Amino acid sequence: MGMVTNAASFGRSGVHDFILLRASAVILACYTIFMVGFIACSSPLTYDVWHGLFSALPMKVFTLLALVALLVHAWIGVWQVLTDYVKCTSLRGVLQFTFVVTVFCYLAAGIVIVWGV
Amino acid sequence: MKLEFAVYRYNPDVDTKPYMQDYSLEVADGTDMMVLDALIKLKELDPTLVFRRSCREGVCGSDGVNMNGKNGLACITPISTFKGKKLEIRPLPGMPVVRDLVVDLTQFYKQYEKIKPYLINDEKMPAREHLQSPEQRAHLDGLYECIMCACCSTACPSFWWNPDKFIGPSGLLHAYRFLIDSRDTATEERLSELDDAYSVFRCHGIMNCVDVCPKGLNPTKAIGHIKSMLLKRAV
Numbered sequence: 333m334g335m336v337t338n339a340a341s342f343g344r345s346g347v348h349d350f351i352l353l354r355a356s357a358v359i360l361a362c363y364t365i366f367m368v369g370f371i372a373c374s375s376p377l378t379y380d381v382w383h384g385l386f387s388a389l390p391m392k393v394f395t396l397l398a399l400v401a402l403l404v405h406a407w408i409g410v411w412q413v414l415t416d417y418v419k420c421t422s423l424r425g426v427l428q429f430t431f432v433v434t435v436f437c438y439l440a441a442g443i444v445i446v447w448g449v
Numbered sequence: 450m451k452l453e454f455a456v457y458r459y460n461p462d463v464d465t466k467p468y469m470q471d472y473s474l475e476v477a478d479g480t481d482m483m484v485l486d487a488l489i490k491l492k493e494l495d496p497t498l499v500f501r502r503s504c505r506e507g508v509c510g511s512d513g514v515n516m517n518g519k520n521g522l523a524c525i526t527p528i529s530t531f532k533g534k535k536l537e538i539r540p541l542p543g544m545p546v547v548r549d550l551v552v553d554l555t556q557f558y559k560q561y562e563k564i565k566p567y568l569i570n571d572e573k574m575p576a577r578e579h580l581q582s583p584e585q586r587a588h589l590d591g592l593y594e595c596i597m598c599a600c601c602s603t604a605c606p607s608f609w610w611n612p613d614k615f616i617g618p619s620g621l622l623h624a625y626r627f628l629i630d631s632r633d634t635a636t637e638e639r640l641s642e643l644d645d646a647y648s649v650f651r652c653h654g655i656m657n658c659v660d661v662c663p664k665g666l667n668p669t670k671a672i673g674h675i676k677s678m679l680l681k682r683a684v
Contacts, residue, residue, distance in 0.1 A: 341646050
């Protein structure tokens with residue numbers, strides 16, 4: 333018996349996953365609250381306002397930080413859900429791969445878009 | 450007064466699949482009894498009905514069953530709890546059924562074994578006994594009372610999906626009982642054994658365990674303490 337380890341998870345241990353999951357959740361929560369607050373407070377929300385927001389370096393960094401947090405959060409979360417419900421290892425591997433590749437695409441697209449503003 | 454029951458029946462030697470069997474008991478108006486008493490009366494009517502029981506007073510933890518969707522001990526659950534509704538009695542969920550209401554708890558005990566449920570102390574043996582202050586002893590309250598009826602672990606989805614990897618609420622309650630024991634010196638080793646993605650961290654705190662524990666214990670709280678100990682070690 334002894335420790336149950338898993339290579340497909342994100343962190344190096346259970347506690348590492350636990351910390352990463354919560355840290356990324358805090359970043360995502362802050363980003364969401366900020367965006368909702370910004371949209372609520374800036375009416376009318378014109379192209380110029382939107383462009384101005386994303387032209388600022390702190391906003392670019394914040395956005396990329398949120399995308400990285402999403403990658404980490406989704407990686408761990410999806411792995412937890414899949415290891416609960418998908419018992420066929422090869423199918424789970426394919427699903428995990430698909431999810432992780434998808435979030436990486438979001439991250440890549442995010443970098444290009446944000447840097448293009 | 451007529452008491453209505455539907456009991457899960459399955460005898461793998463005879464039945465191709467499980468089925469629910471209806472029973473009824475005629476009792477004097479206003480009488481109450483424990484679910485176990487009713488099961489014993491039903492067994493008088495139908496000797497093929499199989500269930501576990503021993504102390505019949507909530508001490509041994511043998512007669513954990515699922516009553517109208519909620520796990521509990523049949524011997525300390527009054528029939529009146531169900532307010533005259535038909536009572537569905539099923540085996541504890543998620544475990545292999547041996548026969549009728551009897552489940553195979555091997556996996557549950559294996560998880561208990563994993564946490565090394567005994568005192569480990571590598572210090573010199575005291576002449577008479579390991580002493581504890583009343584405060585140190587108080588830490589064990591709410592932990593040592595567990596009778597291992599398996600009501601909590603078999604009510605936990607994380608345990609249903611990963612019974613081989615997630616220790617489960619009962620095992621973790623015991624794990625914390627030894628982690629917090631002032632006489633145990635293996636805290637570090639015990640924590641290292643638990644620090645993986647499944648053993649403790651599959652608990653997402655939905656508290657089904659707390660909801661069903663017939664002894665009124667709080668495994669979620671104990672698991673929270675273990676998580677804090679692991680966290681303190683890591684950061």
